[in-house]
Amino acid sequence: MSRVVKVSEEYVAISYKDRIKKIPREYFGGVDISVGDIVEIKKNGREFTIYPSYDGMDFATEPYISTKKIVFWFILFYPVGFYLLYKRNRKSKYDRKEVAKNGKTFFTVSCVLLVFAGLGFFSCIANGEFSTAFSALVYFVPAGLFLNYKGSNMIAEGKRYDAYYTLVVGQEESLLRELSLATGYTKETIREDLERMIELKIFERGTYLDERIGEIVLPNRKSFATREKERLATAVFHTVKCPACGASKKIEVGKIDKCDYCQKPIG
Template identity: 25%
Template sequence: MEINITSKHSLIINIIIGKISSIFGWILTLFFTMGLVAIALDDMANESFTLIFFLIFVIIGIWLIMFGIRRKKLIRRFKEYEQIISSENETSINNIANITFQSSDFVMDDIQTMINKKLFTNVFIDKNDKRIIFEKRNDSVKTTYDETASISIHKEMSVVKCSGCGAPNKIPKGSSSECEFCGSPIVSNERY
């Protein structure tokens, strides 16, 4: 069974954001740098407001270029992590760090950033074990349907924090289940 851990939509959006930032940054930097040179050649250097105005836009342009470069590097590292996780079935942060020649703390923070940016989907980091956990889908708990009347019966759900990995889980009130992320037993103490 293949597990989809990548959001193609988020990947494309992040690539586009990086490219647009770099292009717009280069345009701002070049345009306002030429303006600064023109001001210096025209002996308008005594007009401090104009100098500051142009300098601010040069700084913004340089920041956008750096933002685009950082986004491009993030996407490159994401593709490398995805390859390691998918092809080699590697879920240990320490092993991924060894393969990529990075520190395990850097890799863990990097992958968490990618999860937050929705590049990785259906994954969770167990910080205690320094391991990537694939989210398990438990479709049997969701909603049951009365087939004769086509009326849906919704169970009241409660959110229970797993004592093993700390992940939030939705389970029916007053029932027990296992954590979607690590498989530890969880119990809802709430009643109907």
């Protein structure tokens, strides 16, 4: 694996075996690549994987922390469990598919902690160890409730992220009002989520929100205003007479509009 040290229009320079190797930019096609990213070139020389480096962390070298390991440390000494959970979340939050998955890990750990709290409490009560029973609740319950709340939110957040990504990237929906109609979420919720996704670089670099229009704009993709202008330039219009008041209006063929005077639908 090699780290990207320079990116230009002609080549991408990577550190390779204690030296700098320049690779033609076209080798990477249209893939977005930046200084600091880790590049893994497959043995066949034709395939590669880009691991972005966020928050000073290399995705390629950061070890994966299993749920079993996290649960073990939460039971043994939960501050260590919290640290491991933080490290795993720090890495996976940049991947929309991992957000909900990581939320399920939070939820699973919370259930384990609450079960242990209940078992410990009733076991101590049965043995007459009331102070120990109280300690079991204090030790496990707050962490369990916090992780339960956090996990539930992350699962819901991951589902929203996945829905937005599918609509924006896959179906080229860009207007917040259209995303709201498609998902059922409010425009304010969608705006906050999209801003967060842009911050986490879940979308391509260069993506931004046009607050004036209420649209998410991806690089190398035309904005809604541009697409609409191009569409109207080739659209066919005809004059329609309102059946209610008799007023005439020029509208696009195949479209339904409202009369300017009586507001009745015409088309």
